[in-house]
Amino acid sequence: xxxLGTARxxxxxxxxxxxxxxxxxxxxxxxxxxxxxxxxxxxxSSPPWxxxxxxxxxxxxxxxxxxxxxxxxxxxxxxxxxxxxxxxELSEGINSMxxxxxxxxxxxxxxxxxxxxxxDPDEMWIFFRRSRWHKRGWTxxxxxxxxxxxxxxxxxxxxGTKYELADRLKEATGISEAVLRFESPFTDASIATRxxxxxxxxxxxxxxxxxxLFGLFGVNMPxxxxxxxxxxxxxxxxxxxxxxxxxxxxxxxxxxxxxxxxTR
Numbered sequence: 001x002x003x004l005g006t007a008r009x010x011x012x013x014x015x016x017x018x019x020x021x022x023x024x025x026x027x028x029x030x031x032x033x034x035x036x037x038x039x040x041x042x043x044x045s046s047p048p049w050x051x052x053x054x055x056x057x058x059x060x061x062x063x064x065x066x067x068x069x070x071x072x073x074x075x076x077x078x079x080x081x082x083x084x085x086x087x088x089e090l091s092e093g094i095n096s097m098x099x100x101x102x103x104x105x106x107x108x109x110x111x112x113x114x115x116x117x118x119x120d121p122d123e124m125w126i127f128f129r130r131s132r133w134h135k136r137g138w139t140x141x142x143x144x145x146x147x148x149x150x151x152x153x154x155x156x157x158x159x160g161t162k163y164e165l166a167d168r169l170k171e172a173t174g175i176s177e178a179v180l181r182f183e184s185p186f187t188d189a190s191i192a193t194r195x196x197x198x199x200x201x202x203x204x205x206x207x208x209x210x211x212x213l214f215g216l217f218g219v220n221m222p223x224x225x226x227x228x229x230x231x232x233x234x235x236x237x238x239x240x241x242x243x244x245x246x247x248x249x250x251x252x253x254x255x256x257x258x259x260x261x262x263t264r
Contacts, residue, residue, distance in 0.1 A: 078138075
Protein backbone atom coordinates (compact mmCIF):
# COMPACT_ATOMS: atom_id res chain seq x y z
CA UNK A 1 0.00 0.00 0.00
CA UNK A 2 1.08 3.57 -0.63
CA UNK A 3 1.08 5.97 2.29
CA LEU A 4 1.74 9.67 2.65
CA GLY A 5 4.40 10.94 4.99
CA THR A 6 2.48 13.35 7.20
CA ALA A 7 5.35 15.87 7.38
CA ARG A 8 5.93 16.34 3.63
CA UNK A 9 3.16 14.42 1.84
CA UNK A 10 5.72 12.17 0.16
CA UNK A 11 4.48 8.80 -1.11
CA UNK A 12 6.02 5.78 0.61
CA UNK A 13 5.30 2.14 -0.26
CA UNK A 14 4.75 -0.66 2.26
CA UNK A 15 3.96 -4.25 1.21
CA UNK A 16 1.36 -4.75 3.96
CA UNK A 17 -0.49 -2.53 6.47
CA UNK A 18 1.18 -4.48 9.25
CA UNK A 19 4.60 -3.39 7.95
CA UNK A 20 4.07 0.30 8.74
CA UNK A 21 6.22 1.23 11.76
CA UNK A 22 4.04 2.84 14.40
CA UNK A 23 0.91 2.28 12.33
CA UNK A 24 -0.89 4.95 10.27
CA UNK A 25 -3.79 7.38 10.37
CA UNK A 26 -6.51 7.14 7.74
CA UNK A 27 -9.05 9.63 6.38
CA UNK A 28 -12.74 9.04 5.77
CA UNK A 29 -14.52 11.74 3.80
CA UNK A 30 -16.89 12.45 0.93
CA UNK A 31 -15.51 13.40 -2.45
CA UNK A 32 -16.03 16.76 -4.10
CA UNK A 33 -15.96 16.29 -7.87
CA UNK A 34 -12.95 17.91 -9.50
CA UNK A 35 -11.50 19.06 -6.16
CA UNK A 36 -9.66 15.97 -4.92
CA UNK A 37 -6.00 15.05 -4.94
CA UNK A 38 -4.72 12.30 -7.23
CA UNK A 39 -1.99 9.68 -6.88
CA UNK A 40 0.24 11.70 -9.19
CA UNK A 41 -0.09 14.97 -7.24
CA UNK A 42 1.90 14.29 -4.03
CA UNK A 43 5.61 14.52 -4.77
CA UNK A 44 7.98 11.62 -4.10
CA SER A 45 10.90 14.06 -3.89
CA SER A 46 11.29 17.82 -3.68
CA PRO A 47 13.89 20.40 -2.61
CA PRO A 48 14.37 20.51 1.17
CA TRP A 49 13.33 24.16 1.32
CA UNK A 50 9.88 23.41 -0.15
CA UNK A 51 7.20 21.35 1.59
CA UNK A 52 4.94 19.74 -1.05
CA UNK A 53 2.25 19.34 1.61
CA UNK A 54 1.59 23.06 1.30
CA UNK A 55 0.19 22.75 -2.23
CA UNK A 56 -2.38 20.08 -1.38
CA UNK A 57 -6.08 20.83 -0.96
CA UNK A 58 -7.02 22.29 2.44
CA UNK A 59 -8.80 19.07 3.42
CA UNK A 60 -5.86 16.74 2.83
CA UNK A 61 -3.32 19.25 4.14
CA UNK A 62 -5.30 19.76 7.36
CA UNK A 63 -5.66 16.01 7.80
CA UNK A 64 -1.91 15.45 7.44
CA UNK A 65 -1.11 18.32 9.78
CA UNK A 66 -3.51 16.98 12.41
CA UNK A 67 -2.18 13.44 12.06
CA UNK A 68 1.38 14.71 12.43
CA UNK A 69 0.43 16.70 15.54
CA UNK A 70 -0.99 13.50 17.03
CA UNK A 71 2.28 11.69 16.44
CA UNK A 72 1.50 9.76 13.25
CA UNK A 73 4.31 9.56 10.73
CA UNK A 74 2.22 8.01 7.94
CA UNK A 75 -1.31 8.46 6.68
CA UNK A 76 -3.61 7.03 4.00
CA UNK A 77 -6.07 8.93 1.81
CA UNK A 78 -8.08 7.05 -0.81
CA UNK A 79 -7.93 9.82 -3.41
CA UNK A 80 -4.13 10.00 -3.60
CA UNK A 81 -2.83 6.68 -2.27
CA UNK A 82 -4.35 4.49 -5.00
CA UNK A 83 -3.02 4.72 -8.54
CA UNK A 84 -6.31 4.71 -10.42
CA UNK A 85 -4.51 4.76 -13.78
CA UNK A 86 -3.49 1.16 -13.08
CA UNK A 87 -6.45 -1.24 -13.21
CA UNK A 88 -4.48 -3.81 -11.19
CA GLU A 89 -3.66 -1.34 -8.40
CA LEU A 90 -7.22 -0.01 -8.40
CA SER A 91 -8.66 -3.51 -8.04
CA GLU A 92 -6.17 -4.35 -5.29
CA GLY A 93 -7.01 -1.13 -3.46
CA ILE A 94 -10.75 -1.77 -3.60
CA ASN A 95 -10.38 -5.37 -2.42
CA SER A 96 -8.02 -4.31 0.39
CA MET A 97 -9.77 -1.14 1.56
CA UNK A 98 -11.74 -2.70 4.41
CA UNK A 99 -8.48 -4.15 5.71
CA UNK A 100 -6.74 -0.77 5.40
CA UNK A 101 -9.35 0.81 7.67
CA UNK A 102 -9.44 -2.13 10.07
CA UNK A 103 -5.64 -2.06 10.48
CA UNK A 104 -5.36 1.71 10.88
CA UNK A 105 -4.30 3.21 14.20
CA UNK A 106 -6.98 5.88 13.96
CA UNK A 107 -9.54 7.03 11.41
CA UNK A 108 -10.38 10.72 11.08
CA UNK A 109 -13.85 11.39 9.66
CA UNK A 110 -14.10 14.81 8.03
CA UNK A 111 -17.69 16.08 7.79
CA UNK A 112 -17.53 18.94 5.31
CA UNK A 113 -21.22 19.76 5.75
CA UNK A 114 -21.32 19.92 9.56
CA UNK A 115 -20.28 23.18 11.17
CA UNK A 116 -19.32 23.27 14.83
CA UNK A 117 -21.61 25.36 17.03
CA UNK A 118 -21.14 26.40 20.64
CA UNK A 119 -24.36 28.44 20.62
CA ASP A 120 -26.77 25.89 19.12
CA PRO A 121 -25.49 22.35 19.63
CA ASP A 122 -28.95 20.86 18.93
CA GLU A 123 -28.87 22.25 15.40
CA MET A 124 -25.31 20.99 14.97
CA TRP A 125 -26.40 17.45 15.79
CA ILE A 126 -29.29 17.74 13.35
CA PHE A 127 -26.75 18.53 10.62
CA PHE A 128 -24.62 15.66 11.89
CA ARG A 129 -27.50 13.19 11.47
CA ARG A 130 -28.25 14.55 7.98
CA SER A 131 -24.63 14.64 6.81
CA ARG A 132 -24.03 13.19 3.36
CA TRP A 133 -21.25 11.09 4.91
CA HIS A 134 -23.99 8.81 6.27
CA LYS A 135 -25.47 8.45 2.78
CA ARG A 136 -22.38 7.38 0.83
CA GLY A 137 -21.71 3.77 -0.06
CA TRP A 138 -17.99 3.72 0.61
CA THR A 139 -18.21 5.26 4.07
CA UNK A 140 -20.21 2.29 5.41
CA UNK A 141 -17.21 -0.03 5.47
CA UNK A 142 -15.09 2.77 6.92
CA UNK A 143 -17.55 3.17 9.79
CA UNK A 144 -17.71 -0.57 10.48
CA UNK A 145 -14.03 -1.48 10.03
CA UNK A 146 -12.28 1.30 11.95
CA UNK A 147 -11.82 0.50 15.62
CA UNK A 148 -10.74 4.03 16.64
CA UNK A 149 -12.74 6.57 14.67
CA UNK A 150 -13.08 10.29 15.46
CA UNK A 151 -15.53 12.67 13.80
CA UNK A 152 -14.51 16.23 12.93
CA UNK A 153 -16.56 19.23 11.84
CA UNK A 154 -15.74 21.22 8.71
CA UNK A 155 -13.56 23.45 10.91
CA UNK A 156 -11.61 20.37 12.07
CA UNK A 157 -13.06 20.50 15.59
CA UNK A 158 -13.55 17.13 17.23
CA UNK A 159 -17.17 16.04 17.67
CA GLY A 160 -16.44 12.76 19.41
CA THR A 161 -15.48 9.16 18.79
CA LYS A 162 -17.54 6.38 17.24
CA TYR A 163 -17.90 4.86 20.70
CA GLU A 164 -19.11 8.12 22.23
CA LEU A 165 -21.51 8.92 19.39
CA ALA A 166 -22.88 5.41 18.92
CA ASP A 167 -26.45 6.44 19.80
CA ARG A 168 -26.44 9.30 17.30
CA LEU A 169 -24.84 7.08 14.66
CA LYS A 170 -27.55 4.47 15.17
CA GLU A 171 -30.17 7.13 14.44
CA ALA A 172 -28.34 8.16 11.27
CA THR A 173 -27.37 4.72 9.94
CA GLY A 174 -29.61 2.09 11.52
CA ILE A 175 -26.56 0.16 12.75
CA SER A 176 -26.80 -1.08 16.33
CA GLU A 177 -24.74 0.50 19.08
CA ALA A 178 -23.34 -2.94 19.97
CA VAL A 179 -21.83 -3.29 16.48
CA LEU A 180 -20.50 0.26 16.47
CA ARG A 181 -18.87 -0.22 19.87
CA PHE A 182 -17.38 -3.62 18.90
CA GLU A 183 -19.47 -5.27 21.61
CA SER A 184 -20.98 -7.56 18.98
CA PRO A 185 -19.13 -8.67 15.79
CA PHE A 186 -20.72 -7.23 12.66
CA THR A 187 -20.41 -10.71 11.12
CA ASP A 188 -23.06 -11.92 13.59
CA ALA A 189 -25.59 -9.77 11.72
CA SER A 190 -27.42 -11.61 8.94
CA ILE A 191 -26.53 -11.02 5.31
CA ALA A 192 -29.86 -9.26 4.80
CA THR A 193 -29.18 -6.99 7.78
CA ARG A 194 -25.74 -6.03 6.49
CA UNK A 195 -27.20 -5.31 3.06
CA UNK A 196 -29.90 -3.19 4.72
CA UNK A 197 -27.19 -0.96 6.22
CA UNK A 198 -26.40 0.10 2.65
CA UNK A 199 -30.03 0.37 1.51
CA UNK A 200 -30.18 4.18 1.49
CA UNK A 201 -26.61 4.90 0.48
CA UNK A 202 -25.46 6.12 -2.90
CA UNK A 203 -22.43 5.60 -5.14
CA UNK A 204 -21.29 7.64 -8.12
CA UNK A 205 -20.95 4.48 -10.22
CA UNK A 206 -23.40 1.55 -10.03
CA UNK A 207 -20.62 -1.02 -9.69
CA UNK A 208 -19.35 0.63 -6.52
CA UNK A 209 -22.61 -0.20 -4.74
CA UNK A 210 -21.36 -3.80 -4.79
CA UNK A 211 -17.61 -3.16 -4.61
CA UNK A 212 -17.98 -1.06 -1.46
CA LEU A 213 -19.49 -4.07 0.34
CA PHE A 214 -16.62 -6.51 -0.22
CA GLY A 215 -15.23 -6.14 3.29
CA LEU A 216 -18.58 -6.58 5.01
CA PHE A 217 -18.83 -10.08 3.56
CA GLY A 218 -15.18 -11.09 3.32
CA VAL A 219 -15.42 -11.19 -0.48
CA ASN A 220 -12.58 -10.70 -2.94
CA MET A 221 -13.40 -10.54 -6.63
CA PRO A 222 -12.20 -8.70 -9.76
CA UNK A 223 -13.54 -5.19 -10.33
CA UNK A 224 -14.99 -4.72 -13.80
CA UNK A 225 -16.18 -1.17 -14.35
CA UNK A 226 -18.76 -1.19 -17.10
CA UNK A 227 -20.64 -4.25 -15.83
CA UNK A 228 -23.25 -2.07 -14.10
CA UNK A 229 -25.83 -3.91 -11.99
CA UNK A 230 -24.21 -7.26 -12.75
CA UNK A 231 -21.62 -6.39 -10.10
CA UNK A 232 -24.22 -6.87 -7.38
CA UNK A 233 -25.27 -10.20 -8.88
CA UNK A 234 -21.65 -11.36 -8.83
CA UNK A 235 -21.36 -10.22 -5.22
CA UNK A 236 -24.38 -12.32 -4.20
CA UNK A 237 -22.91 -15.33 -5.99
CA UNK A 238 -19.63 -14.95 -4.12
CA UNK A 239 -21.44 -14.59 -0.80
CA UNK A 240 -23.50 -17.73 -1.47
CA UNK A 241 -20.32 -19.78 -1.94
CA UNK A 242 -19.31 -19.42 1.70
CA UNK A 243 -22.56 -18.63 3.55
CA UNK A 244 -25.53 -20.75 4.51
CA UNK A 245 -27.46 -17.74 5.78
CA UNK A 246 -31.03 -18.21 4.41
CA UNK A 247 -31.58 -14.44 4.32
CA UNK A 248 -29.29 -14.28 1.27
CA UNK A 249 -31.91 -16.02 -0.85
CA UNK A 250 -34.37 -13.20 -0.18
CA UNK A 251 -31.95 -10.77 -1.81
CA UNK A 252 -32.07 -12.63 -5.12
CA UNK A 253 -35.68 -11.53 -5.60
CA UNK A 254 -34.55 -7.88 -5.51
CA UNK A 255 -31.97 -8.08 -8.29
CA UNK A 256 -34.30 -6.33 -10.74
CA UNK A 257 -34.10 -3.31 -8.48
CA UNK A 258 -30.31 -2.96 -8.14
CA UNK A 259 -28.83 -1.78 -4.90
CA UNK A 260 -27.20 1.06 -6.85
CA UNK A 261 -30.63 2.65 -7.15
CA UNK A 262 -31.01 2.44 -3.41
CA THR A 263 -27.42 3.18 -2.38
CA ARG A 264 -24.06 5.62 -3.44
